[in-house]
Amino acid sequence: MSSQGDILKKMEEWPKHYNPKEIEPRWQNKWLSREFWEKVIRFQDSDTRPVFFIDTPPPFTSGELHMGHAYWVTIADAMTRFKILQGYNVLIPQGWDTQGLPTELKVQYRLGIPKENRELFLKKCVEWTEEMIGKMKSAMMRLGYRPNWEQFEYRTYSAEYRAIIQRSLLDMFNKGMIKMRKGPVYWCPKCETAVAQSEVGYLEKQGILAYISFPLKEGGEIVIATTRPELLGATQAVAVNPEDERYKNLVGKVAIIPIFNKEVRIISDPAVDKEFGTGAVMISTYGDPQDIKWQLKYDLPVDEMIDERGRMKGTGFLDGLKVEEARKKIVEMLKQQGFLKKLEGLTHNVLSHTERSDCQSPIEFLVKDQVYISVLEFKDRLLSEMKKMTFKPSRMAYYLQEWINNMEWDWNISRQRVYGTPLPFWHCENLHLVPADPSSLPVDPTKSSPPLEKCPHCGLPLKPVTHVADVWVDSSVTVLYLAGFYNNKERFAKAFPADVRLQGTDIIRTWLFYTFFRTLMLAGDVPFKRVLVHGQVLGPDGTRMSKSKGNVVSPMDRIEEYGADAIRMTLLDAAIGDDFPFKWDTVRGKKLLLQKLWNASRLAYPFISKRKVERPEKPHVLDVWVLNEHRNFVERAISAYENQDFYVVLSMLYNYFWEIIADEYLELIKHRLFSDDQSAIYTLSRILKDIVIILHPIAPHITEEIYSKLFGDKESVLMEKLPSVSDIPSDQEAVRIGNEVKEINSAIRTKKVSMRLSMNSPVKVKLIGSLSFVEDIRKVEEDLKKTLKITQMTYEINDSSRPIIEVEPDQPMGV
Structure with missing residues (x-):
């Protein structure tokens, strides 16, 4: 047996303080090595191990890894490492949502490249995208994230991925689900493109309510109240509620639109709110979604008075003005001519482009030729099939169900932009679509000849569809692309449906819904077995992070000070689905816990480093006690990981490791360690190794470092298996003695x-x-x-x- 001096000298080989700044990058480089990929990460289609497939969100390439990104990255990495330890062949991708409006706007305005110079514009979009990916990827790696970059890193602009997107659209067209038609579309004047229903929502804004007198042709007047007087000239009818006694005698009569002197009929419709304004409204094309319903219901004419840039047209005196300017001018004209009865300020909900956080502009309704995917006819099937997927938390299923129930429009997949996946179709003047030949994919119809000379339906000439696809068309095939639906039947048979879809609450009606819908239509089944919907990381003040509020926190701000593991532990210390504030004080607390583990490992180092200790025939009663506590910890931790309850693992780590192992057990066995007691050394070695393996998915860097110093049986913790505690028998007497000893310890110290x-x-x-x-x-x-x-x-x-x-x-x- 070594002397106490030798033991203390040996302990000095281990640094007193855990230094993540020095240790973490070293392990990240190890994980990125080809050798590590080959032995641990590589996905084998022919592998006999069961497959575990996590469908992770392809983030938009903004260049900034914000705290929301850091959260799902940490969840994905923890799940991946746990499943590898559990013996699965894990398919863990990392995609990039590369196409879309924000990049176009950066290139257009920051770099000053006009989108009319199409080839140069697209070249600069790709260059910008790659620069942004480099920044985000570097930050992901610094957090310890290790997806399968080598096999499953994808970009939605790549030729391989585009071919899959376009193939999926051709398949849907062949099923009769894709058509081109003219009609009203949601239009964002700021972004100058059509958007889908899933990209819009209501925002509370300040506005006006103008009370306007409409003269009646036979004498008298009817006063309507409107928030959009600038659309006065597009009015096609005046509507009242049939139950409204004030107007029953006016239904069927003719009203004259002031200023424009246009005659319209007064109709009755139960959708009119008797309590709003005067109870009489003007039906304009188009002020809001209700106007569209009325126009279709009564086959009313259509007058377009707003262009693609949100400026007035077709009025003469208002032409060229922005909507807000036109609203002020028409109100002033109504006032001067005696038609304005009253003007009130109003706080009301305005339909806006909410899916883009940097837009939030009011939506207009323009009449356009657009390409649509039929969705509404499948609502009942979607509601039935969604029951096959389990949700965590279960309440999140409600939001998908509500979205499906409340859908009113088919999916408009056309976008009037440049940087996107070309829609693989040509069309004639009658809007018949002709699809590309599948062998030509990926194809750009603006650069290629159509597969036919003329439209097979009407014989008219064909011209390319110049629109690009909605970005959700791109990202809604992630499961099919990764599982090999079109090109790897062996993998598809093993990997589909994906085991877990990981995402936030904000994209339930977009990424979740569209992936669910498209996969069901194309593959005939749901895309994933389990949907994991995490909450939002809030600012330190408990509100949503916002640059304007100054409460935005980046995971990179103090990662050198506290380390990635402490940040990961902070992010995972909340129930999946709950919102929580991110505070550096919490990170500091997590680092203290890691230091506690470091200290315990340092104490154990002289006694167990690279030493194989046999299990004693008759273990000490205190070792039997702590092994019983250990069994409970290991079993509950594995169960918590299975259910993605990472916060439970962390809570038990405090209760078990800090309070029992560090504060009680280590103090009780120090004298036996220095006496080379085999029971104490065996027990300490076993519990520390198991703790290191159990904690590894959450805190991978420190656990790799401790494992390499204390055990080093393999090159990485990830080459181990989850610990088994089936050999630890229950011993209630030992547990009782251990609890009594804890009570005596506490009392004497106090x-x-x-x-x-x-x-x-x-x-x-x-x-x-x-x-x-x-x-x-x-x-x-x-x-x-x-x-x-x-x-x-x-x-x-x-x-x-x-x-x-x-x-x-x-x-x-x-x-």
């Missing part, structure tokens, strides 16, 4: 503090309790004496339900 004694001060102890209690403590008397510096321990037996512990200094106070 007494020493109250007497202003140091923890190393010798004391005399008298224990008063039941016979069974005294008998228990006699079995561990020597351990207590050496741990708590007890020079004399006496006992008194009585019938009290709780033991009494008396403590006095071994020498007079003040000596």
Whole structure:
């Protein structure tokens, strides 16, 4: 046995302080090595291990890895590492949502490249995208994220991925689901493109409510109230509720639109709100979605008065003005001519382009030729099939169900932009679509000849569809692309449906819905078995992070100070689905826990490093106690990982490792370690190795470092298997003794503090309790004496339900 001096010298080889700044990059480089990929990460189609497929979100390539990105990256990485330890062949991708409006706007305005110069514009879009990917990828790696970059990193603009997108559209066309038609579309004047229903929502804004007199042709007037007086000239009818007694005698009469002197009929419709304004409204083409419904219902004419840039047209005196300017001008004209009865300020909900956080502009309705995918006819099937997918938390299923129930429009997949996947179709003047030949994919119809000379339906010439696809068309085939639906039947048979879809609440009606819908239509089944919907990471003030509020926190801000593991632990210390604030004080606390683990490992290092210790035939009772606690920890932790309850693992780590192992057990066995006690060394070695493996998915860097120093049986923790505790028998007597020892420890330490004694001060102890209690403590008397510096321990037996512990200094106070 080594001397105490040798042991302490050996311990000095281990740094006192865990330094993540030095250690973490070293392990990240190791994980990125080809050797590590080959041995641990590589996905094998022919592998006999079961497949576990995580469909992770392809983030838009903004260049900034914000805290929301860091959150799902950490969840994905923790799931991946756990499943590898569990023995799965894990398919963990990382895609990039590369195409879309934000990049176009950066290139158009920041770089000053006009989109009319199409080839140069697209070239600069790709260059910008790659620069942004480089920044985000570097930050992901610094967090310890290790997806399968080598096999499953994809970009939605790549030729391979585009071919799959276009193939899926051709398949849907062949099923009769894709058509081109003219009609009203949601239009964003700021972004100058059509958008889908899933990309719009209502925002509270300040507006006006104008009360306008419409003269009646036969004499008299009807007063309507409108928030959009600038659309006065597009009015096609005046509507009232049939139950409204005020207007029953006016239904069927003719009203004259002021200023424009156009005659319209007064109609009755139950959708009119009697309580809003005057209870009489103007139906204009188009002020809101209700106007569209009325126009279709009553076959009303259509007048377009707003162009693609949100400026007025077709009025003469308002032409060229922005909507807001035209609204002010028409109100002033109505006032001057005596038609304005009243003007009120109003706070109301305005339909806006909400899916783009940097837009939020009001939506207009323009009449356009657009390409649509039929969705509405499948609502019942979607509601039925979604029940095959389980949701965590279960309440998130409601939001998908509500979205399906409330859909009113088919999916408009046309976007009037440049940087996107070309829609693989040509069309004639009658809007018949002709699809590309599948062998030509990926194809750009603006650069290629159509597969036919003329439209097979009407014989008219064909011209290319110049629109590009909605970005959700791109990202809604992630499962099919990764599982090999079109090009790898062997993988598809094993990997589909994906085991987990990981995403946030904000894209339930977009990425979740469209992936679900498209996969069901194309592959005939749901895309994933389980949907994991995480909440939002809030600012330190508990509100949503916003640059304008100054509460945005980046994971990179202080990663050098606290390390990636402490940040990961902070992000995972909340139930999936809950919103939570991110605070650096919490990260600091997590780093303290990691330091505690580092200290315990440093203490163990001289006794267990690279040393194989046999299990003793008759283990010490305190070792039996702690192994029973350990069994409970391991079983519950594995169960929590299975259910993605990472916060439960962390909570147990505090309760078990900090409070039992670090604060109690290590102190109790120090004297046995220095005596080379095999029972103590075996137990310590076992529990530390298991803890390192269990904690690895959440805190991979520190666990790799500790594993390499203490055990090093393999090149990485990930080459181990999850610990088994089936060999640890239940021993209630040992558990009882251990709990009694904890109680005595706590009481004596508290007494020493109250007497202003140091923890190393010798004391005399008298224990008063039941016979069974005294008998228990006699079995561990020597351990207590050496741990708590007890020079004399006496006992008194009585019938009290709780033991009494008396403590006095071994020498007079003040000596």
